[in-house]
Amino acid sequence: MTTSDYLLISRGQWDESASPQDVQDAIDRFYTWYERGLAEGTLKPGSRLEARGKCVARDGITDGPFAEAKELVGGYWFIVADSLEDAARIASENPCLAFGLTLEIRPLEAARARAEDVTNETPAAWRSRGG
Numbered sequence: 001m002t003t004s005d006y007l008l009i010s011r012g013q014w015d016e017s018a019s020p021q022d023v024q025d026a027i028d029r030f031y032t033w034y035e036r037g038l039a040e041g042t043l044k045p046g047s048r049l050e051a052r053g054k055c056v057a058r059d060g061i062t063d064g065p066f067a068e069a070k071e072l073v074g075g076y077w078f079i080v081a082d083s084l085e086d087a088a089r090i091a092s093e094n095p096c097l098a099f100g101l102t103l104e105i106r107p108l109e110a111a112r113a114r115a116e117d118v119t120n121e122t123p124a125a126w127r128s129r130g131g
Contacts, residue, residue, distance in 0.1 A: 046077030
């Protein structure tokens with residue numbers, strides 16, 4: 001079976017009711033899980049993201065990000081798996097899930113973008129007319 005790469009996006013914040021020691025233990029176990037996945041080839045390198053950033057749009061460049069705290073992306077990694085379901089299974093082993101973080105797994109699109117394809121960027125009005 002051919003494997004594919006999947007983007008793993010870490011979102012959210014630690015549970016307020018968790019102790020810093022319990023969260024640190026989960027973080028330590030995450031790095032053990034991550035390093036094992038790198039060695040086994042089920043994970044590829046990624047990174048935590050700094051809190052600072054810039055937003056770039058047609059109107060210019062501003063400080064950011066501006067997402068709600070619950071939507072903030074804390075980091076990203078890559079999973080190598082046979083299917084989206086297999087990638088989700090691998091991600092479900094992340095110890096940080098027990099303390100409030102959410103992981104989003106997305107297949108990487110190999111094809112070049114085309115305006116006529118329905119994608120995340122397609123406006124709702126375009127979808128209703130089929131293109």
